[in-house]
Each structure stands twice: as structure tokens, then as C-alpha cells.
Amino acid sequence: MKKKLFSVLQNKFLYLTLFSVVIFSACKKSNVTNNTPTSGLMAFNLIPDSIPPLAFVLNGNSITNVPLSFNNYTGSYLPVYSGQRTLQLYLANSDSLLATTNYTFETNKYYSAFAVGANGTYKNIMVADNLDSLPTSTGNAFVRYVNAIPDSSVQTVTISANETNNVTKPTSFGNVSAFTPFAPGNITVNLSNDSTISANKTITLEKDKVYTILMTGLPHVTDTAKAVQIKYIVNGTLTK
Numbered sequence: 001m002k003k004k005l006f007s008v009l010q011n012k013f014l015y016l017t018l019f020s021v022v023i024f025s026a027c028k029k030s031n032v033t034n035n036t037p038t039s040g041l042m043a044f045n046l047i048p049d050s051i052p053p054l055a056f057v058l059n060g061n062s063i064t065n066v067p068l069s070f071n072n073y074t075g076s077y078l079p080v081y082s083g084q085r086t087l088q089l090y091l092a093n094s095d096s097l098l099a100t101t102n103y104t105f106e107t108n109k110y111y112s113a114f115a116v117g118a119n120g121t122y123k124n125i126m127v128a129d130n131l132d133s134l135p136t137s138t139g140n141a142f143v144r145y146v147n148a149i150p151d152s153s154v155q156t157v158t159i160s161a162n163e164t165n166n167v168t169k170p171t172s173f174g175n176v177s178a179f180t181p182f183a184p185g186n187i188t189v190n191l192s193n194d195s196t197i198s199a200n201k202t203i204t205l206e207k208d209k210v211y212t213i214l215m216t217g218l219p220h221v222t223d224t225a226k227a228v229q230i231k232y233i234v235n236g237t238l239t240k
Helices: none
Strands: 005-008 011-019 022-024 040-044 052-060 078-081 084-091 097-105 108-119 121-128 142-145 155-161 164-171 180-182 187-193 198-205 208-215 230-237
Touching: 005 108, 040 052, 078 084, 084 121, 097 108, 097 121, 097 180, 142 155, 142 187, 142 198, 155 180, 164 180, 198 230
Parallel strands: 040 108, 142 208
Antiparallel strands: 005 011, 005 230, 011 022, 040 078, 052 084, 084 097, 108 121, 142 180, 155 164, 155 187, 187 198, 208 230
């Protein structure tokens, strides 16, 4: 049985329903007809020195009505035509191209694009989210993390639930983990390299919700808005 995904952004509910084709609710100037092969794309600006903000351009068209500033994202999965596409990353209101990625989007599938890097070296990390493979009968939440800290060190990420270290793994810049199930309740996420990087965050997980933890920022900076930090977003809620 296929699933529905209800995408949540703070107090707004943006509904995303998966049938034999995908009908998306999103901010776009033109409507996508229900006989057009489409996929869902969520994009994140995780580049700490991106001033001005970034425009994500897919085959010549911006996927959002406004550019995204650091630590912002599209808020939901946006509709894109399926097939082979070219995603380009530009500084807003300029011809400054930061990164180009060619990617093939499958119909009725969901994807994330993470813009990462610093100091003139940038890239798009494209990930198939595989939401349709996550089970809905367990009552768990599902959590993954993205390491967007442009640092050469290997860090350790620990995700603890009920004072038990459920996940302890090495992670480095550009790493995107798979979704891991956790029982609903509080988890604490800790990231450290025992010297220049140290951050933690407590998150309350809800049943059947899907989360992405964002590890962002720069070591050795005094600007708290750009310092190493842990944030998270809710990708959506899975139902049968």
C-alpha cells in the first residue's frame, strides 16, 4: 500500500499526497497537472558564508519564489518534473554560479538537495529520501542527520534516547545518514571532535514523524548565527 506524507512547517500544514501520480501543494507560479510525471524536492541552504542568499535553479527555473538564506529551506517538498534534471546554485540576483549537479528524479519519489561548503568551494548534495520504504506499523519516529560543517576533522555524533546511546558514529563534512527508527520521546543529539566542534540539541520525537537533523556552521567564528549548531526540520508524517 502506498503512503501519504503530510509535510509540516511550524504551525502551517502543507499537504503532500502520493497516489498513482503526485499532486503537490506548494508555492509555484504555475500548476502541475495531475497527468504530468512529478517528483518532490526539498532544498536547504547550509552554506554559512552565503551572503546574499541562494537561488536553486532547476533546468533554468528557480524552484522557490524567493532565495534561501543560510539555514533556511523550502519548507516542504516542492513539485518538479521527473527525469534527468540539472540543479544549479546561484547567488541571488547575480550570475555567480556556485555549483551544478545533474540528477535523475524518479516519478512519485522524494528528494533532498543540501547546498554545502565555504570559502569559494561549494556543492549540492542530492539524496533520495526513500520515504516510501519507511514502515508505518511500528509507531516509531525516523531520524537522519546531515553534516554540513565545512571542516576537515572527523567528528563523533551521538544520539541518545532514555540515557542510552542509540547511535554513536564518526561523521565528517558532507555525510548524510540513513533514516533510523526511534521510539517517540526525547532524544539528545551531540556532535564533537574534542577540540573545535561541540554542539548538542534535545528534540522531542512524535510517532510516525520523519526528521532531518542539520549540523551546520563554522568552527572558529564569533558570529553566533554562523557558529557550529544543530537544528532540525520535520520532513513529514507517514500514514498508510
